[in-house]
Amino acid sequence: MTASRITAIRTLRVPERANLCWIEIETAEGLTGLGEAFRGAAAVEGQVHDLVAPYLLGKDARDIERHHRFLMTPYVGFGSSSAEIRAASAVDIALWDLAGQRLGVPVHEALGGLSRDRIRAYNTCAGYDYNSRQVRREVDGKENATGPYDDQIAFMRSADELAHSLLDEGFTAMKIWPFDGAAAASGGQLINLDDLRRGLEPFEKIRAAVGDRMEVMAELHSLWSLPAAARICNALAPLKPFWVEDPIAKMDDALSLAELRRAAPGVPICASETLGGKVAFRDLLVAGGTDVVMLDLTWCGGLTEARKIAALAEAWARPVAPHDCTGPVTLVASLHFALHAATAIFQEVVRATLATWYRDLVTDLPVLEKGFVLPMAGPGLGTRLTAETRKRAATRESRA
Template identity: 70%
Template sequence: MSKVTRLRTIRIAERPNLIWVEIETDEGLTGLGESFRGAQAVEAVLHEQVAPWLIGKDSRRIEQVSRQLMTPYLGFHSASAEVRAASAVDIALWDLAGQRHGIPVHEAMGGAVRTEVRAYNTCAGYAYNTSGGRRATSGQEEAAGPYDDQVAFMKDAGKLAESLLSEGYTAMKIWPLDIYAEASGGHLITLEDLKAGIEPFRKIRRAVGDGIEVMAELHSIWSSHAAIRICRALEDVGVFWAEDPIAKMDDARALADLRRQTRTPICGSETLGGAVPFRDLLAADALDMVMIDLAWCGGLTEGRKIAALAEVYAKPLAPHDCTGPVTLMAGLHLALHAPTAIFQEVVRATLATWYRDLVTDLPVLRNGMVQAPTAPGLGTKLQEAVRSRPDAVIRESAAP
């Protein structure tokens, strides 16, 4: 029957936002899932709400489980703790499905439409997003290593672009405007600050011309007026997209109004959970590109539905990763499977360092392209050493 017998959560103090879920079945298989942010809240949902219902259920009925977990009494249609918990479980169930049949997840979902997908490097540092909110830098900090790309883009974005091109990357994402939001709470950006925030993009163009695509991350911290001013300024530097330009990315009317007032393509949003907000944004003609985070939107099952919406609206898709290695692997499988996927986000700083300490396998990049995994399931597992760490918190729910 492939019955669920145990649900285990693992988190570590060093990466307090991350939580992993392992689901065991009576076949002797273990599926791996992951979510990010508010790990303790997600852990509580998993053991107090999800596990009592899930244990004993048939792990093959992924759609049934998704439907149950994605329609809680509260917390749906957002990246709530309930939806983050559902996302982790769903990813683990797809991992089980691939393992059960000896095929990669992208094949289990119906097959890949491509054997590789283009990577773009999010120019974060080694500890970015680790414990609290996103960390903005002024460029005056000392780099923690050769891939401390967030410090690098504030210091010399042109040199950073040259470094990325030398490693085969042909696209990059930066957020030099973030530091100017705090003064007004994101409601105003002065002309002086706007020009300073646009300068890193100009440095990239001066250094490498049109040889690299550049995305502008706006991190949902601006009001409509400021976002419009920023997006208009970005038109002159030819950014590939402006991501999450306004504070509430489920505000279809405000986002559509912004999109009408700029030629800069609008991308959104990793912050949304469930297919309905994406349906509303696409119906309002508010997006040019669709971005999803599988650890926040409902996992691969809901992610595939959002990808289908992107396809019927003829919009490109780009799975998000600036969080954890299991989400990255899941996003890659969807990017290989979804017809309109054009990118998989990666962070070279984490790929080169602490992601390797957590999981057995990571995506393979070749000439700026992420290669299709060939191992069954997601193609990765937690390193055994993670469980024996002194800062590990492990909790289990099992059948009586």
């Protein structure tokens, strides 16, 4: 019996963050690795206990690549960011956490070391509960802010003041999505000139207020047809967005993304946090469908798959940018990846969640300094669920 034999797999969920599910993997040596899943938490939890645990229990936790290949190739659900792949992602993160703990080094060192000592952050201008509940919050700029960092209200109402606020905290990049509200009227098939004008206003305010001191990313949330996305992109071009993210529905349509890049050559395209597995990213790169490769560790296959996707991106001379608008463990794991991956350019953060409920759930979070994120200290991921989180969580366990 090896000391690194997996003896238990546990899932934990708290009711106020219904989209999140944590995975803990215990080994015979007394270590516990932590992973996180996001969206469809109940489906992921079922996948973990019904299909993952029977395979993983009793196996050697050191064999990360072996387990990764098995879990990433289920009989069904392998071709997307499915419940199967989201479960595999969370397990993979937990296994890398165990690897770092076992070696006594941070995950970024276990992966092969740092490519940089810090990484630039951009603030996704979301509110305090963005993405953390089952129902998505929609705003039109008329709602009242719920605190000083309710940036989703701020970018619709006073984007100029928001840009100054972020600069004051050291941020030099931000992401907003003022076109989203216009998509519902036509199902995203077209955008009229009036809606286009309203969507451009926050970008214009930011440029008028702070000039080129702030990079601005436009998020389109996979809401638009190709012609509508092209119209938005071409209208944005004079305002110099750093990228336009996930412009069409759906983002596995690599040929349409390539056509969009030709139709709107003045705007870089970023794609896509919604893709799962390296093959989808290979197809995107082969088609010429993106300028920046964005991936989400909890949807793409975890750290093991993220390294392979980053290698593909590097081969196509594309930078990578890990996504986080999800949960604190995802952010921590993404930071380890972003500091390790040679072509990473940004780490996404949400200052509203960093300042509030992320802190309530885990023991340690990344430190921001003058607009840059610093490496985590300590072995493994460098963070754990707090005692209070564990006490309140509904827990399900599979044991060898």
